[in-house]
Amino acid sequence: MRWLRLAAVVVLATGCASAFPDEVLQTVNRQLTLVELREAPDQHVGARVILGGEILVTTPQSGQTTIEVLGRRLRRAQVPEWSDRSDGRFLVRSTRFLDPAVYAPGRQITVLGTVTGSEERPLGEIPYRYPILAAERLVLWPAPVAPPPWPYYYDPFWDWAPGSPPHYYYRRR
Numbered sequence: 001m002r003w004l005r006l007a008a009v010v011v012l013a014t015g016c017a018s019a020f021p022d023e024v025l026q027t028v029n030r031q032l033t034l035v036e037l038r039e040a041p042d043q044h045v046g047a048r049v050i051l052g053g054e055i056l057v058t059t060p061q062s063g064q065t066t067i068e069v070l071g072r073r074l075r076r077a078q079v080p081e082w083s084d085r086s087d088g089r090f091l092v093r094s095t096r097f098l099d100p101a102v103y104a105p106g107r108q109i110t111v112l113g114t115v116t117g118s119e120e121r122p123l124g125e126i127p128y129r130y131p132i133l134a135a136e137r138l139v140l141w142p143a144p145v146a147p148p149p150w151p152y153y154y155d156p157f158w159d160w161a162p163g164s165p166p167h168y169y170y171r172r173r
Helices: 002-015 034-039
Strands: 048-061 064-072 088-094 108-123 126-140
16 A cells, blocks of 8 residues: 555656756746846846747757747646637747757647747748747757548547548657
C-alpha cells in the first residue's frame, strides 16, 4: 500500500513538471506578460521572462538566428495553448544556427530569455514594434498530427466520432 501511495505522488508530481529546471526559473519574472512588454519594451530591458507561441518565420543570419513568434498564453509546464487568441508577436534571437526546416512555421515553441529591447518592422502596411528576447533556452514542442480518416482508423480509446472534427494529438517518438 505504501508503494502505491508513493507511485501516485510521483505520477502527480511529474504531471506538473516544468519545461525548464527549477534553478533556472528562480530569477525569471513570471509577472511580466507579452502585453506589458509590447507597451514598454525598453523599460524591461534585462528582465528574464518565459514566453511561448507559434513560430511564424525563422530567419538564419550570420552569427544568429531570428524567430518571429505569434505569442500564446502558456499552460502548465509552459506549453503554449492552441487557440485563436494572441497577445501579439515577439522576436527571439539565438546565437546558435536553428534550421528553418526544424523550427518551421506552425510549430509551437517556449522561450526562456532576456529582454534586449525592441525593433520596429512592417506588418502588412503598418509599423509594428516587436519586443526582442535573447534566447537562453528553447523548447520546441512536438508537431500535432491528424490520424487517418474514419473508416481506416479505429482506436476504442480515442474520443473521435464520425462527423465531428478530428482531435489532434502529439506523435510519440
